[in-house]
Amino acid sequence: MPPRTDGDSPQGDSLDFSRIESRGSKKPVTTLHFNGLRTCKRATYVESNQRYWNWVIRYAEQKVRASQDWFQDVTIVTWNNRAVPCLLERFAAHACIPITVLGRELSVWQNAYKLLTTFDYxxxxxxRYVLCLDGDDCLLLNSPQSAIRLLHEKGxxxxxxxxxxxxxxxxxxxxxxxxxTAPRDAPAKYLNSGQCIIDVQEGRxxxxxxxxTPGLHSNSCDQDRWHQLLVRYPTTIQLDYYGDVFVVCNAWTDCRNLLAFRRDLNLDSTSAGVD
Incomplete structure (x- = not known):
């Protein structure tokens, strides 16, 4: 769902992702995934566009401050084999979020390596729990304890x-x-492997x-394998259909909102870089 503010036209610093309408829910959002951000024609790969970095770092400094109880018995994991920090790493550094990065030692990357590196970890x-988030297009906005509670509720x-x-x-x-198998009124029905919470003992x-599991579409795709396993284990593996903790902003259709970040936080094209 697109980011919303109190008014029709956001002004100043009124944009507050901690209270995004989570696909009809009024609960605070735990994670936000900009689906398609890396390939969106008007938002080509977040690291190449300083405007998005300015917004992300400003938001981390102003709105997100992690506390110790956020991380009780849970580890935040992402993947990155590049020399430069990914979006989530930079955001986490400013928001005081401890994060474990897997795959740093790999010279080449394909998404299937998420399975190998995560299994090893x-x-x-x-x-007891691991929250996995894609590094290039995900943010952690609130305590992952809400994701753990939903995991338990679904069994x-x-x-x-x-x-x-x-x-x-x-x-x-x-x-x-x-x-x-998805609820008829669910706005999202298909698995997205870019965000998940894992009970380590049961999920390993x-x-x-x-x-x-051989890939049906491509052996380089992790999501291909998870689609297959969801058919085999529809109760052991489940989806957050209503975005109660995992919210997706589709960058292809909501690109105007990505471009509005600069305006919403009074950032202009000459803003100083943030490293």
């Missing part, structure tokens, strides 16, 4: 975010299954199985 993880080992469109689109059997074996 889960074998020695010191906490699942892994809870993923959900999106309105299927990817990869070629997985027709899995697409029909997910569309058919699922990561191992996903790691050894």
């Amino acid at each position: 889960l074998r020695s993880c010191p906490t 699942s080992a892994i809870l993923f975010g959900a999106v309105p469109t299927m990817h990869p689109r070629s997985l027709s059997i899995q697409k029909d299954f997910e569309a058919g 074996d699922l990561f191992e199985e996903a790691l050894h």
